[in-house]
Amino acid sequence: MLNLFLFVILPYVAIILELVVSIYRYYNNSYKFSSLSSEFLESDQLFWGSVPFHYGIITILLGHVIGFLFPSHVLAFGAVPVRLLIIEVTALIFGLLALFGLIMLVKRRMTDPRVQVVSTKMDFFILILLLLQVASGVGTAVMYRWGMNWYAISMVPYLKSLVFFKPDMSYVASMPWMVKFHIVNAFLIIAVLPFTRLLHFLVLPVHYLWRSWQVVIWNYDRKKIRKSK
C-alpha cells in the first residue's frame, strides 16, 4: 500500500501539480515567475555555490534524460568496461560538484545576514530537498556501482510504465532504500517546484538566442488610426 502511494500515486499527483500550477502561475502571476536573485546583496560566496551547482546538476539531469530516452543505446555504449568507467567517474565528479555547490548555497543562505533578509521558508525547504536528492544520488553512485547500466535496465521501464499509464511497481519494489528515497524525493521536488524559486528553469531565456538585438514596441499604430478616418 505504501509502495502504491509512493511510486504510483505520488508521481502522478506531482506531475499534475507541476503542470497545472506552473501554467496557472505563468498566465496569472507572471510577476513572480522567476528566481529572486541575491547576487546584488552577496556575490563572492554565490560564485562558489551557484556555478558548481548549476553545471553539476545540469550535466547529471541531462544524463538521466538521455538514459531515459535511449536506454538500449546507453546499454550498448556501456558494454565496453572502459567507457562505462569513464561515464561513471564523470557522473560522480559532476554529482560531487553539485553537492559541493549546494552545501555552499545552504551555508550562504544560513549565515549571510543580507541574504537572510530575502530568504523565505520555501527557499530553505527546496534547498534541503535538493541537498537530500543530490546526496542520495551521490550515495547511490558510490554504493551501487554501474548505475548507468542498471538505471537503463530496471529504472527506465518503471518510468516508462508511468508515462504510458500502465504503472508497474515491480521494478522499484526490490530496490535498496537509498534508491527508493531518491525516486520519492525526486517526485516530491517536482510536486513543490511550482511553489518555489525553482520555477526559473521553466523560463530559461532560450528565445534570446534568435531574437533581434533591439526591441521597439508601438503601443498603437498611428497609420491605422489615420486610415480608419
Add this chain to the structure above:
Amino acid sequence: MDIRAQISMVFHLDKCIGCHTCSIACKNVWTDRKGAEYMWWNNVETKPGTGYPHRWEDQEDYKGGWEKKGDKVELKGAGKFRGLKNIFHNPSQPVMDDYYEPWTYKYSDLIDSPEGDDQPTARPVSLITGKHIDLKSGPNWDDDLSGSEIYAKNDPNFSVLDKQEQEDLFKLEKMVMSYLPRICNHCLNPACLASCPSGAIYKRGEDGVVLINQEVCRAWRMCVTSCPYKKSYYNWSSGKSEKCILCYPRIEAGEVPACMHSCVGRIRYLGVLLYDADKLESVVHMDENKLIDGQMDAIVNPHDPEIIEQARKNGIHDSMIEAAQKSPIYKWVKEWGLALPLHAEYRTIPMLFYVPPLLPIMGNVSENIYDNKNETYFTSIDQCRLPIKYLAGLFSAGDEGRIRHVLKKLMAVRIHRRGESVGDIEKEYVAGALKEVGMSPEMGEAIYKLSSLCTFEERFVVPASHREEAIEMTKMVLEQKGEVGFGFSDRPDRVL
C-alpha cells in the same frame, strides 16, 4: 528613410549649481520604496570624481556598453553567448557595496534611552538587515570633493591626463570642479535592451522612452551590467530591474518629468528630435572619432518638407512633428552644435546631451590687475582650469577639437553679450569673435536667450500623446472613463 520621434534632453552644465533638487524630486516620486532605497534614477555627480556607483566609467571593471572588435560591434559584458554563459553568476554585476548600503537612524533611541551621563544618539541602522552599520558610503558621498585623494584621484577619466596635468588638479589654487547630473539616456542603441535575455526591456516606438516590463523581467540582471552609465538598477526586494522611465505617466499627460520640472538652476531642456532609424546601424559601426558626427547626421531637420512627409508616412502625429519643430533640443544639438552626448564611445547613441561647462570664468592676473580680456579671442580656453583633454574624454570621445569649438562658441556668446550689455569691448572685437566661430549676432542672441531668459514653455516642449486615440482602438471610451491609474493586479512581494 525611416523617420522616428525621440523625446530627448539637454542639460546645460554651466547652469548646474549641484543642489540635488532633481534627485530628491525623482526619489520622492519613484524610488522611495523597499528594495529601491539605494537607487537614484537621477543623480548629480561632482567631476572630477568617482561618481555613482563607485567608478562607473571604468568599463574594464564593469564591462558596460558596446565594443568594436574589427568590423563587429558587440556587447562588452553580456550578449547571446557571454550573457547566457554567465547566467549562473555574473562576474561583472555591481553589488550593493559598489553603490552604498541604504540606512536610516534609530530615532526612537533619542526618546527611549534611559537617563545617563551622555546625550542619547540615533545610530544608523541598515535598511536591508535592520542592524547597526558603520557608514562607509552614501548618496553623494563624494559631493564637492574634487581635489581629494580618495575620490577625485580615482576618477577613471584621469587616465587621459599626464602626470603633471593630474597633479595640477590637486593644487589648492588650481582645483576645479563641475557638476554632472545624470539620468537614463534613453539611447537609440540601448545596451541594456540588447542584453536582456527575457526580452523585458523595450523602446517605445512613439517617443523612444526605454522601459522595463516588470511582468516579463526575470531578474537575470544583464541590463545592470551592460548599461555603461549604470542606470539600470536591481531591486533586491522585488527581484526586478528598474530604471528611469522619463516620468512617462507625466509626459503622457503633457507634464514635464519631475527632475526637470523641479530644476532650480533651470539647466534642463526637453523636446522631440526626429531621427532616421535606417542610419543607426552604420552609426554604431563607425570609428570612435566619427561617432558623434554620425549621430548628428542621423538626427534630421524637422522643418525639411521631405522629412515631414516621411514622418507622416511613418504615422508620426502632426502634433509630434510640430513639437519637433519647436524643440529646444534641436536648437542646442543641431542648429547651434553646442550640446554633446556623454561618453559617445560606449556606442549606445545616448539621447541626453550636455552643454559642456565653461566655468570658472577665465581671466588673467597681470601686474596684480584681474583682466578678462585677451589679446586674441580664445586663448584662455586652453588655460581653462578643467583641461580640455578631460572634457573631451567625457563629451566628445576624446576629440579635443570638438570640445574646443563648443567652448569657443560659448565664449563668443559671452563676448557678444559683454559688448551688448556693458559695452566696454570694441564692436570689431565682438564681430571678430563671432566670425571666428561662424556665428551670427542673431544666433548669439538666441543662444543667450535660451540659456538665460528662457521660460518654462521654451525649455520644455512636451508633445501631446493622444492616448484618446489609442484607447479608441482597443476599448470602449466610456468604459475607460471610469478607470484610473496603472500598475499591478498583484502585490509586488515575493513571499512563497
